[in-house]
Amino acid sequence: MFLINCPFCGEREQSEFKAGGEAHIERPKQPTELSDDEWAEFLFMRKNIKGVQFERWNHAHGCRKWFNIVRDTSNDQIKAVYKMGEKPPVK
C-alpha cells in the first residue's frame, strides 16, 4: 500500500486508484494494415519491468481522471506523476 499524488486531487491512498498498466503503448494508426504479430505486440506483449516503469492510473474512487506515474516496481516508490498528453519526465 502506498500514497499516490493525484495531479487533480492531491495525495490519496492507493486503494482509491485503479492501475491501468504500462503507459505510452500507442494505439495503431492504421489498424487494417497490422499483421498478426503486430496485433499481438500491441494487445498482449508487455515490458513488465522490474525497476522504473511508466504506467497509467485512474483515480477511480475520486475524480475519475486518468494520468501517468513513474514508479519503481521493485519497491513501489513513485518517482513522478504527470498528466495524460504530457511528455514523460526523463529518468
Add this chain to the structure above:
Amino acid sequence: MKNNYSIFSLIKNAFSYHENWEKAWKDPEPKKEYEAIIVGGGGHGLATAYYLAKKHNMKNIAVVEKGWIGGGNTGRNTTIIRSNYLWDASAGLYDHALKIWEGLSQELNYNVMFSQRGVMNLAHNLQDVRDLKRRTHANRLNGIDAVYLNTEEVKKFCPIINTSQDIRYPVLGGTLQRRAGTARHDAVAWGYARGADEMGVDIIQNCEVKGIKRNGDTVEGIETNKGFIKAKKIGVVAAGHSSVIANMAGLKLPLESKPLQALVSEPVKPIIDTVVMSNAVHAYVSQSDKGELVIGAGTDDYISYSQKGSHDIVEGTLNAILELYPIFSRMRMLRQWGGIVDICPDASPIISKTSVKGLYFNCGWGTGGFKATPGSGDLFAHTIANDEPHKLNAAFNLNRFVSGDLVDEHGAAAVAH
C-alpha cells in the same frame, strides 16, 4: 544411491538423535557446461529437472536458483490442488498433474502429504449457479470428478459455513471435486530436489542469472554471479521474474507480475476438513496439518516485484471469511505474506518453445501454479527434450497470443484472478 526413507530409517536415526541423516541433496559448484540448464529452483523447475533425468535420459543437468530452493512461490502458496477447469485444454493439463500427485509420495519416496480432502467452490448468485453447473458438466465430459451441491448439501459437507439467506452473498450452492485437496508445499520442492540430485542433477543455489547469451537465434548459455555456464538447452521457470529473464534474452512476454497475498491464523484444533473456495467474495480457506487456517487473498491490480501487497486486499478477504464463517471471528492471524505471480492475459500458463532456439519458457501460472507442479515439470521436460510440445501442452504455446487461439480461463477456472 540414497538410503530409502522408511519407518526403519526413522527408528534407526532416532537412536542418533536425528543428527546423522544423509544430506537430501548436494551443494555443488557449477560446471563449465551442461546439456540443459533449468533457471529457477521452485517446484516446477525441480520437477522439470527430475523428469528430464528420469524420463528423457539426460544426465548432465543443472538447476540454478537465485535464492534457496522452494523459497519463492513454492513456499508461499495456499497448497490447493484441483483440476476442475472448464476448457478441455486446461482440464487435460491440470488433471494430468492431479494423476501424478496421486502417486507422488511413493514415486519420490518422500511424503508430500498429499491429502484428497476435496475442494468445494461456492456459488453466491444465479449466474454463479449456472456457471458452476456448466463447469460440472464440462468436467464430467472430460472424465474429471465433479458434483453440484445445493445449499443443504454444502452445509452438510462443511457445517461451519453460514448458509443463512440473510447475508450479503448467500450460499446458493457449490461444486465439489473429491479427488482435489492439498499437499505440503515445501516437501514437493524437497522431494523433487532429492530425487533429481540422486540422478545426478546439480542443484546450484544462490546462483542468480545476470544474462542470457545468444548467438543469433540460438542460445549459448547463461551469465551468473558464479560465472558463465554453457548449455544448448535452457528452460526458464522463473514465475514472477520470467519477464526479467526474457528481457535478458531480448524477448517480450505477455505477462504482468503482481503481488498475491496469503495469511495463516494461529493454530487451532481441527475445524475444517476440506478446502472451500469462493470466487465471488474472494475467500479461500483450508486448515493445515499444524492447525493453522490457510487463507488465500487476491492480487493487487498493479505491477510490483516488492513481495508486499495492499492492506485493503487482505481486509476484503477477511471480511468475506468472517461473513461465511462467523465462528472464526475471534481468531488471530499469525503471519501474512506476498508472492509475485506472473499473470497471462488469458489466465492460462505458457509451456513453450520461443523464437530463440534452445530457449524454453514455462511461465504465466499466475495465481494457481502449485497444483500443476508435477504435470508442469513432466510436460516441460518433454518439450525441452524433444524440442516439441507434448499434446497436453500444445495449446499452451506462446504463439496463441498471435493466432488468437487463447485458453481463456479468466472467470471460467472457478477462481477470481
